[in-house]
Amino acid sequence: MTWRWEYDPAEDHVVGGSPPALVAEVEKQADELVRAAAAFYLDGASYQEAGPKGNVAHVPGGFFLYLIVPRHECLYIHQVTYL
Template sequence: MSWKWEYAFGAEQAARTAPAGFLSEVERTADELVRAAEAFHVHGRAHDGIDPKGGDVVVPGGMFTYQVVVRSERVYIVQITYLGF
């Protein structure tokens, strides 16, 4: 299994109504988070500690909240907020 990102909870439904330009920024940034998590947690499936704290990321047009789950080798986008700026 390799690292990936995906929408979780209500973020997937919110993504259906968000503008394409905003979503492309969210997805581009999520790809960067995946690369960083993969580099930092080289042996993700063998991880036996607690998962790192997630965070909020500001992107053009709004923001999103993410959580890293190391043993699943996933970065979950748990909330997106389109503000239109």
């Protein structure tokens, strides 16, 4: 399995109506966070510890809430807020 990120529950629910520039920044930051998670959780699919708590990432124009689930090898973006 390869590390990835997804909108949860769906892209139109999470970023629907957000400015395209903000969405681009969110996706760029999500790519970087996924690379970091892949390096930190080398064998994420077999990870047995308690998972990390959700977090906030600030990007130009807003911020987003996300959760890393090592066993899924996925970063889930739950909310994007435009400032």
